[in-house]
Amino acid sequence: MDMDWANPEAIAAGLALYRSTECTSCHGQKAEGVVGPSLAGLIREQTIDMVRNGGVLMPAFSIDKLSEEDLTAIITYLRSLSTQSSGELGQ
Ligand code: HEC
Numbered sequence: 001m002d003m004d005w006a007n008p009e010a011i012a013a014g015l016a017l018y019r020s021t022e023c024t025s026c027h028g029q030k031a032e033g034v035v036g037p038s039l040a041g042l043i044r045e046q047t048i049d050m051v052r053n054g055g056v057l058m059p060a061f062s063i064d065k066l067s068e069e070d071l072t073a074i075i076t077y078l079r080s081l082s083t084q085s086s087g088e089l090g091q
Pocket of ligand 1: 018021022023024025026027035036037038039042046047048050051054055056057058059061066074
């Protein structure tokens, strides 16, 4: 993986997108889980599958709604949560 998962700017951008795409309404302000599960520390493949295809209650986000770049940024944010206490950046 050639991404810099610890890049603070990428993480901040991902947090902003995570909120503006309204993932928060089901997954929480800090990805701690509400209706949907906690997303802290997700692996990339798992995230893309569920976000693109949807689940039972999880809506599908097609490429029209969420670009590949934006999804990558959100994943970067979520992954950053695994190495810290969940949601530390989400103040
Ligand atoms: C309407 C509520 C809702 C919204 C909005 C929503 N989710 Fe979900 N999400 C869920 C639910 C509920 C699940 C659990 C699977 C299911 O029941 O569909 C889930 C599952 C997931 C999973 C899989 C988690 C796992 O451990 O398997 C990921 C990743 C995910 N959501 C990411 C996102 C992202 C990123 C966004 C914003 C782009 C988002 N979700 C927006 C409700 C939502």
